Amino acid sequence: MSRHKNIRNLDPYAELDDFDGEGYDDISESDERRLKEGLTQVRGTLGRAGISATDKEIEESLWYYYFDVSKTVNYILSLHTPAKKPKKRPQSQFTQKDQKGAPTAAQAKAFSEPSPDDIVMAAQSGSKGLNNAKKKTEKPVEKMEAAVQAVAIDNAPVKARKRIDVLEEFKKTKTKENANFVVIGHVDAGKSTLMGRLLYDCGVIDERTIQKFKVEAEKIGKSSFHFAWVLDQTNEERSRGVTMDIATNHFSTASTNFTILDAPGHRDFVPNMIAGASQADFAVLVLDASTGAFESGFQNNGQTREHTLLARAIGVSRIIVAVNKLDAVNWNHDRYIEITQQMGHFLSNAGFSSNSLSFVPCSGLTGANIVHDARDKLPWYSGPTLLQTLESSKPRSRAINSPLRITISDVFRGGIQNPVSVSGRIEAGSLQIADALLTLPSRESATAKDIEINEQSSEWAVAGHNVTLHLSGIDIIHLKPGDVICSPDSPIVPLNCFDLKILSFETITPMLVGIHRGRLNASGRVISLLESMDKATGKTLKKKPRHIAPGMLARIRVEVTLGAGIPVEKGNKLVLRLGGKTVAAGVVE
Ligand SMILES: Nc1nc2c(ncn2[C@@H]2O[C@H](COP(=O)(O)OP(=O)(O)OP(=O)(O)O)[C@@H](O)[C@H]2O)c(=O)[nH]1
Numbered sequence: 001m002s003r004h005k006n007i008r009n010l011d012p013y014a015e016l017d018d019f020d021g022e023g024y025d026d027i028s029e030s031d032e033r034r035l036k037e038g039l040t041q042v043r044g045t046l047g048r049a050g051i052s053a054t055d056k057e058i059e060e061s062l063w064y065y066y067f068d069v070s071k072t073v074n075y076i077l078s079l080h081t082p083a084k085k086p087k088k089r090p091q092s093q094f095t096q097k098d099q100k101g102a103p104t105a106a107q108a109k110a111f112s113e114p115s116p117d118d119i120v121m122a123a124q125s126g127s128k129g130l131n132n133a134k135k136k137t138e139k140p141v142e143k144m145e146a147a148v149q150a151v152a153i154d155n156a157p158v159k160a161r162k163r164i165d166v167l168e169e170f171k172k173t174k175t176k177e178n179a180n181f182v183v184i185g186h187v188d189a190g191k192s193t194l195m196g197r198l199l200y201d202c203g204v205i206d207e208r209t210i211q212k213f214k215v216e217a218e219k220i221g222k223s224s225f226h227f228a229w230v231l232d233q234t235n236e237e238r239s240r241g242v243t244m245d246i247a248t249n250h251f252s253t254a255s256t257n258f259t260i261l262d263a264p265g266h267r268d269f270v271p272n273m274i275a276g277a278s279q280a281d282f283a284v285l286v287l288d289a290s291t292g293a294f295e296s297g298f299q300n301n302g303q304t305r306e307h308t309l310l311a312r313a314i315g316v317s318r319i320i321v322a323v324n325k326l327d328a329v330n331w332n333h334d335r336y337i338e339i340t341q342q343m344g345h346f347l348s349n350a351g352f353s354s355n356s357l358s359f360v361p362c363s364g365l366t367g368a369n370i371v372h373d374a375r376d377k378l379p380w381y382s383g384p385t386l387l388q389t390l391e392s393s394k395p396r397s398r399a400i401n402s403p404l405r406i407t408i409s410d411v412f413r414g415g416i417q418n419p420v421s422v423s424g425r426i427e428a429g430s431l432q433i434a435d436a437l438l439t440l441p442s443r444e445s446a447t448a449k450d451i452e453i454n455e456q457s458s459e460w461a462v463a464g465h466n467v468t469l470h471l472s473g474i475d476i477i478h479l480k481p482g483d484v485i486c487s488p489d490s491p492i493v494p495l496n497c498f499d500l501k502i503l504s505f506e507t508i509t510p511m512l513v514g515i516h517r518g519r520l521n522a523s524g525r526v527i528s529l530l531e532s533m534d535k536a537t538g539k540t541l542k543k544k545p546r547h548i549a550p551g552m553l554a555r556i557r558v559e560v561t562l563g564a565g566i567p568v569e570k571g572n573k574l575v576l577r578l579g580g581k582t583v584a585a586g587v588v589e
Pocket residue numbers: 185186187188189190191192193194224225228241242243244263264265266324325326327328362363364365366
């Protein structure tokens with residue numbers, strides 16, 4: 001099911017498969033629940049309009065529209081109503097419609113986003129729902145469509161633009177640094193536990209919550225996972241004990257606001273790790289020091305290597321290596337030395353300079369050397385704690401003066417006031433409330449109605465900030481994770497075909513590939529191998545080689561095979577994958 005590539009991806013080509021209607025075997029419990037709830041709601045609404053559709057039809061549409069009941073109803077109505085001249089999309093916001101007497105408030109509510117609250121409220125006030133239902137049975141289908149569309153676009157007046165000189169404001173502010181780091185490493189290295197412990201010791205999570213997680217974890221036989229649960233938020237992640245999507249958490253020190261991007265270790269979820277790493281200033285690589293575990297993570301099919309190489313290829317140049325679970329080897333100094341030597345060698349071969357590497361011995365489970373030092377356990381270590389090391393890692397310089405670029409990592413409805421909201425990192429440029437925006441590849445216009453940084457409303461934001469934007473003047477249907485928001489004055493021109501300078505991980509021939517950039521996933525094809533190059537000098541070794549062997553530097557041409565081009569531009573870093581494996585990483589030329 002294509003929509004779930006972010007948490008389920010595996011093979012990019014399998015992702016293109018349509019829903020097969022054979023049950024929900026490969027979707028998460030929560031999605032399965034949303035699908036069932038959506039089915040009931042859509043069926044109810046269609047029933048009241050006298051339309052019958054198959055379950056499969058409804059489920060496929062719900063899936064496609066991210067469980068959006070209104071869009072699903074709209075789509076199915078369009079399938080089942082006789083063809084008529086397409087109507088102009090209503091431009092006015094819902095309240096204006098109401099004044100004209102078309103849809104009522106009850107109708108708009110009936111078609112709005114089925115948030116968990118809506119679902120609970122609908123269940124709790126069944127009789128109210130029935131009353132509304134009766135009213136709607138009498139409405140013609142056209143009016144229902146209008147009602148659906150009226151809530152699809154938020155055209156509420158946006159606050160007046162304040163003409164803030166954002167760059168000046170930014171210079172004046174003595175705000176803390178913002179640093180994003182991605183946590184990478186082999187499955188079960190203890191990434192989530194380590195970060196849960198960090199949040200707990202920094203006071204972000206209170207004792208009661210940890211105790212609650214402890215009791216709940218014990219109930220399902222996963223007692224040692226309580227710290228990991230701070231980050232692994234879905235039921236499925238908890239019951240499987242595996243991180244699937246990127247968990248984002250924040251904590252602050254006196255100098256820095258940190259955002260943790262906890263990437264999944266399991267090889268099935270590498271695209272999520274790519275999405276995390278592409279937003280990061282630096283990486284924390286977690287190694288399991290216990291006997292045999294470090295070695296298995298480091299082997300060819302372990303994620304220690306793959307994650308590290310990917311992070312490097314995506315542009316992460318600083319890495320903090322947390323040599324974790326030292327409690328499991330009795331805080332053995334020799335084991336620590338053995339691991340740091342092997343990793344140091346590997347990391348410098350992978351292109352990390354020695355001054356951008358730090359090694360920190362620790363144990364996430366016991367909390368040793370995370371926020372508090374552990375001289376009793378680690379008498380042989382006199383270096384900084386993990387937190388001190390994080391604080392001394394400066395974020396990348398910001399491209400504040402460049403044109404605006406925000407890669408969307410999530411699209412959601414921020415409630416009835418904010419029906420279209422997105423979150424993502426500002427990669428370049430700046431913006432302020434009421435700025436005109438352009439979304440790509442849909443080429444739709446929108447306006448920044450509100451900006452939030454770390455869940456606080458803000459008049460402006462600059463490159464490096466992770467923002468939530470509430471948009472107006474755009475239908476949510478035009479947005480998806482991986483899309484780009486830019487300024488209409490200097491937009492990206494989506495590309496169908498581009499040259500990439502790559503580092504190959506597998507043999508490359510003219511072949512199908514999945515193209516990944518952050519949350520962006522597209523299917524493509526390597527259409528020609530332009531040249532292989534010398535890794536040290538960058539000089540051409542061979543023009544038009546027949547194949548490119550693993551570990552080579554090369555220039556290739558890639559074509560997007562589905563859809564209308566992807567929003568990438570010169571200098572963007574992309575990853576190519578095939579059959580669940582990363583085959584190359586490279587830079588658009
Ligand atoms: N002895 C010991 N066990 C640990 C430590 N940290 C984590 N563990 C255990 O290792 C297992 C995996 O921990 P997680 O934190 O879920 O590992 P992860 O790397 O986040 O796993 P994925 O998200 O699935 O990649 C759990 O049983 C933890 O309790 C540690 O410092 N010492």
